[in-house]
Amino acid sequence: MLEAAIEGLQSILTPHSLAMMSLGVFIGxxxxxxxxxxGPTTLAxxxxxVMVMKDPVTVxxxxxxxxxxxxxxxxFPSILISVPGGAGSQATILDGYPMAKRGEAARALSxxxxxxxxxxIVGPLILLASLPxxxxxxxxxxxxxxxxxxxxxxxxxxxxxxxAPVKGLIAGILGVxxxxxxxxxxxxxxxxxxxxxxxxxxxSLILVxxxxxxxxxxxxxxxxxxxxAERHELGSGFKQGxxxxxxxxxxxxxxxxxxxxxxxxxxxxxxxxxxxxxxHTIQTEKNTENFGKGDVRGxxxxxASNNAKEAGSYIPTLAFGIPGxxxxxxxxxxxxxxxxxxxxxxLTTQLNFTFAIIWTLxxxxxxxxxxxxxxxxxxxxxxxxxxxxxxxxILVFVFIGAFAANFNYYDLLxxxxxxxxxxxxxxxxxxxxxxxxxxxxxxxxxxxxWLSYTxxxxxxxxxxxxxxxxxxxxxxxxxxxxxGRRGGVSRVAEAV
Amino acid sequence: xxxxxxIQISLEWPVRASIIILVLGAIGLALLIVxxxxxxxxxxxxxxxxxxxxxxxxxxxxxxxxxxEIWSWIAAFFAAIHLVGFLVAAPLFVFSYTxxxxxxxxxxxxxxxxxxxFVYSLFNxxxxxxWPKPLIVLLIS
Numbered sequence: 001m002l003e004a005a006i007e008g009l010q011s012i013l014t015p016h017s018l019a020m021m022s023l024g025v026f027i028g029x030x031x032x033x034x035x036x037x038x039g040p041t042t043l044a045x046x047x048x049x050v051m052v053m054k055d056p057v058t059v060x061x062x063x064x065x066x067x068x069x070x071x072x073x074x075x076f077p078s079i080l081i082s083v084p085g086g087a088g089s090q091a092t093i094l095d096g097y098p099m100a101k102r103g104e105a106a107r108a109l110s111x112x113x114x115x116x117x118x119x120x121i122v123g124p125l126i127l128l129a130s131l132p133x134x135x136x137x138x139x140x141x142x143x144x145x146x147x148x149x150x151x152x153x154x155x156x157x158x159x160x161x162x163x164a165p166v167k168g169l170i171a172g173i174l175g176v177x178x179x180x181x182x183x184x185x186x187x188x189x190x191x192x193x194x195x196x197x198x199x200x201x202x203x204s205l206i207l208v209x210x211x212x213x214x215x216x217x218x219x220x221x222x223x224x225x226x227x228x229a230e231r232h233e234l235g236s237g238f239k240q241g242x243x244x245x246x247x248x249x250x251x252x253x254x255x256x257x258x259x260x261x262x263x264x265x266x267x268x269x270x271x272x273x274x275x276x277x278x279x280h281t282i283q284t285e286k287n288t289e290n291f292g293k294g295d296v297r298g299x300x301x302x303x304a305s306n307n308a309k310e311a312g313s314y315i316p317t318l319a320f321g322i323p324g325x326x327x328x329x330x331x332x333x334x335x336x337x338x339x340x341x342x343x344x345x346x347l348t349t350q351l352n353f354t355f356a357i358i359w360t361l362x363x364x365x366x367x368x369x370x371x372x373x374x375x376x377x378x379x380x381x382x383x384x385x386x387x388x389x390x391x392x393x394i395l396v397f398v399f400i401g402a403f404a405a406n407f408n409y410y411d412l413l414x415x416x417x418x419x420x421x422x423x424x425x426x427x428x429x430x431x432x433x434x435x436x437x438x439x440x441x442x443x444x445x446x447x448x449x450w451l452s453y454t455x456x457x458x459x460x461x462x463x464x465x466x467x468x469x470x471x472x473x474x475x476x477x478x479x480x481x482x483x484g485r486r487g488g489v490s491r492v493a494e495a496v
Numbered sequence: 497x498x499x500x501x502x503i504q505i506s507l508e509w510p511v512r513a514s515i516i517i518l519v520l521g522a523i524g525l526a527l528l529i530v531x532x533x534x535x536x537x538x539x540x541x542x543x544x545x546x547x548x549x550x551x552x553x554x555x556x557x558x559x560x561x562x563x564x565e566i567w568s569w570i571a572a573f574f575a576a577i578h579l580v581g582f583l584v585a586a587p588l589f590v591f592s593y594t595x596x597x598x599x600x601x602x603x604x605x606x607x608x609x610x611x612x613x614f615v616y617s618l619f620n621x622x623x624x625x626x627w628p629k630p631l632i633v634l635l636i637s
Contacts, residue, residue: 166531170499173524177502180517189513192502215570222566388597389607391566392590395573396611400582400618407625409578416574423563446516453515 001131001351008355012363017061021360024065025367031066032073033379039070041217043330044209045397048404051206051337057356059338064360067327068120069368071306075112076372076379079105079299089306091274095291095298100235102294107237107244109376111296112303113369114245115252119304120365122256123263123311124358131354134319135347144460146320146343147448148469150441153322155477156265158434165477168431175438176445178203203414204405205333208439211418212425212432213326214398219423222391238376244296251281251297252304259305263312263324273309274302311361318346318354321444326433329440499524569593581630582619587612 011017031042043066050059071089078089079096092112099108141149154176158168181192182202193199245252255277262273281301282288291298313324321343323329332342340346346354372379402415425432452460460466503521506514569589576585591608595601619625 164531166527166534169527170524170531173520173527174498176516176520177499184509184513187510187513189509191509191513192505219563219566219570222569223563386598388594388599389603392593393607393611395570396586396590396615399573399577400586400615403582404623409628412574412577416570419570442516445520449516449519450512453511 004351005355007352008357009359011057011352012061012356012359014057017057020058020061021065021364022367024062025069025364025371028066028069028364029073029368029371029379032070033076039067040209040326040330041214041394041398042066042070043327044206044214045394045401047206047209047330047334048401050334053338056335056338056340056353059334060340060353060356060360063331063334064357065364065367067331068307068310068361068364071303071310072113072116072120072365072368073372073379075109075116075299075303079108079112080380089274089302091278091302092299094278095293095295098292098294099296099299103235104237104294105380106235106376107241107296108299109380110238110241110373111244112241112299113372114242115255115300115304116307117365117369118245118249118252119256119259119307120310120368121362122253122304123260123308124361126257126260126308127311127314127361128358130315130319131347134315138319138344138347141320141344141465142463143448143451144456144463145465145469147445147452148466148473149320150322150445150448152469152473152476153316153320154434154437154441154445155473157325157437158431159477164429164431167429168434169477171425171430171432172434172438175208175435175440176442177438178208178435179439179442180446198408198410201406203439204411205330205436205439206405207402207411207414208418209330209436210398210402211415211420212422212435214394214401215415215419216422216426216432218391218394218398220426221387221394224387241296245300248297248300251285252300254280254284255301255304256308259308260312262305263309264315265324273305277301277305307365311358314357314361318342318357323437323440326436329433329437333440499528579631581627581633582615583612583627584630586615 012021027042027046028039031039043063046063046066050062053059074089075092075096078092079100081097096108096112099105154172155169158170158172159165177192179202181199183190183193183200190200258277258280259273262276278298278301281297282291285297288295310327313328316322316324317328317332319342321332321341323332335342340350340353399412399415402411403409405411422432424430425435456463499521502517503525506517506521573585573589576589579585580588587608590611591604594604594607599607619627
C-alpha cells in the first residue's frame with residue numbers, strides 16, 4: 001500500500017499534473033465565487049473535453065481539483081452578498097453575512113478558508129484510513145451483492161436528495177430507462193431508438209447532465225436578474241479569522257467528521273452537510289446567543305463540513321462504483337472513459353489512482369486556500385458581476401459541450417429535450433440527481449442483474465450478503481420516509 | 497405513462513434485453529400508484545406534499561414573460577446555430593444578450609469576441625471539426 005501511496009503522490013507531483021490541478025482549482029474556485037453556477041454544471045461542461053484525454057492522472061488532477069475546491073470559494077458570495085455561491089454554503093450566510101455587515105468580512109472569509117483547509121485535509125485522511133476496512137469487504141462481494149448495492153445507492157439518492165422520496169425513486173428508475181436506449185449489444189435488440197440510427201449508440205450522459213443541470217441553472221440565473229442591493233467592504237481581521245479556527249479546532253474537526261459522514265451516504269450532499277454541521281454547533285457549543293447575528297463559529301462549522309464532505313463522497317464511489325452525489329457521478333463517468341474502474345480494482349490493481357485522488361483532494365485544497373487568500377480582493381469584486389455577462393457565456397459553453405459529445409446537430413436537439421425535462425423537474429419539485437445517477441448506474445445495474453440471474457437463477461436472492469443488503473436498503477428507504485412524516489431530520493435547516 | 501409504455505414495448509424483447517426494464521419498471525409503477533394516492537389524499541385534505549427540499553427552489557421570475565424570455569433566447573441560439581453555424585451564432589448570441597440587458601458596446605463586443613475566439617480555437621484549430629454546412633449556405637448554394 002505504501003508503494004501505491006508513493007506512486008500516487010509522484011504521479012500527481014509532475015509539472016503537468018500540478019498544472020492541470022491548478023487549472024482545476026482555478027475553474028472550481030471561479031465557479032464557486034460566481035453565484036448561480038454549481039459544481040455539477042461545471043463538471044458536465046468539462047466532461048466532453050476530459051473524456052478525450054488519454055492520461056488518467058491528468059483527468060484526476062483536473063476533475064478532482066475542480067470538485068475539491070468549489071465549496072472553498074463559494075464562501076465569497078455567501079459572506080459578501082448573502083447569496084450562496086454553491087449548495088454547500090447556504091448555512092454560512094447565517095453568520096457570515098452579519099459579520100460582513102459589521103465590517104468583519106475579512107475575518108469571516110479567512111475563518112472560512114482556514115476551516116475549509118482543515119476540512120479538506122481531514123477528509124482525505126479519513127478516506128485513507130477507510131481503505132484497509134473497505135478492501136476485504138469489497139473483495140468479498142459478487143455480482144448479486146453489487147446489484148443490490150447499486151440499487152441501494154440509487155434508492156438512497158432518490159429518497160434523500162429531494163423533497164419527495166417517491167418522486168426521487170421514480171426519477172432514478174427513469175434514469176435507468178434512459179441508460180437502456182440504443183442497441184443492446186448482447187441480444188442485438190434496438191431499445192427505445194424508434195428506428196433512429198442516431199440513438200443506436202445510446203444517449204450520451206453528457207447531454208443528460210448538461211440538459212438537466214446546465215440549462216436550468218442558467219435559466220434561474222437569467223430569471224433572477226436582480227442587482228446586488230448591499231455591497232460590503234472587506235474590512236479588517238484577516239489574521240484573527242485564521243486564529244479563530246485554531247481556537248475552535250475541535251469544533252472544526254467535529255464538523256469535518258459530520259461532512260465526511262454526509263458525503264459517504266449517497267444522496268445527502270453539500271446542501272445538507274453545512275446545515276447538519278451548523279445544527280450540531282448550536283446544539284453542542286456554549287454561548288450560542290450570537291448565532292445568526294455574526295458568530296464566527298457559524299462560519300467555521302459549515303465551511304469545514306462542506307469541504308470534508310467531498311472526500312467522504314469518494315468512499316462509495318471508489319470502493320463500490322456508487323457515486324456519493326451528482327459531482328462524483330459525473331467524475332465516475334470520466335474515470336470510466338479513461339480506464340479508471342471504480343470498484344474492487346481501485347483497491348487492488350488501481351490503488352495508485354486511489355492514492356492520486358486522495359493526494360489531489362488534499363493538495364487542491366491547499367492550493368485553493370492559498371489562491372483565495374492571495375486574491376481575496378479581486379475575487380470579492382467578481383461576486384458583483386452582472387448576470388448578463390455570465391449567462392450567455394455559460395450557455396455557449398453548454399451548447400459547445402453538448403455538440404462535442406458526438407459532433408452532431410442531433411446532440412443539440414437532445415440537449416433541448418433534456419433541458420426542458422430538467423426545467424420541468426426543477427419547477428415541479430422532482431429531484432434531478434437521481435435521474436442522472438440512474439443513467440450513470442443503469443448499464444452496471446443491468447449487467448450485475450443479468451450476471452446474477454444467469455449464474456444463480458433466482459437463488460441469488462437468498463445469498464446472505466444480498467439478504468443483509470436488501471434489509472439495509474429497505475431500512476434506509478423507509479426510515480427517512482417515516483421520519484419525514486414525523487417532520488424530522490429534513491427540517492433541520494428550518495429549525496436553525 | 498412513460499413507465500407503462502416502456503414495459504409494454506420491452507415485453508416483446510428477449511429476457512436479456514428486457515430484464516432491467518421489467519424489474520425496475522414494476523417497482524416504478526408501484527411507486528407511481530403510491531405517489532398518486534398520496535397526491536390525491538393531500539389534494540383532498542388541502543395539504544401541500546412539499547417538505548423542505550435539499551435542492552434550491554427554482555427562481556420565480558418577476559418578468560412579464562416569466563421564463564419564456566430566457567427560453568426564447570435559448571431557442572433563438574439553437575436556431576441560429578442551425579441557420580448560420582456555431583462560429584457565427586456563438587459570438588452573435590453573446591453580444592446580443594449582453595447588449596440587450598445593459599452591457600456597454602465595448603463589454604458586449606469583448607465578450608462576443610471571447611466566445612467566438614473560444615469556439616474557433618477549440619473546434620477549428622484544436623479539434624479540426626468538420627462542420628456541417630449551415631442552413632443559410634445550403635439555401636444560397
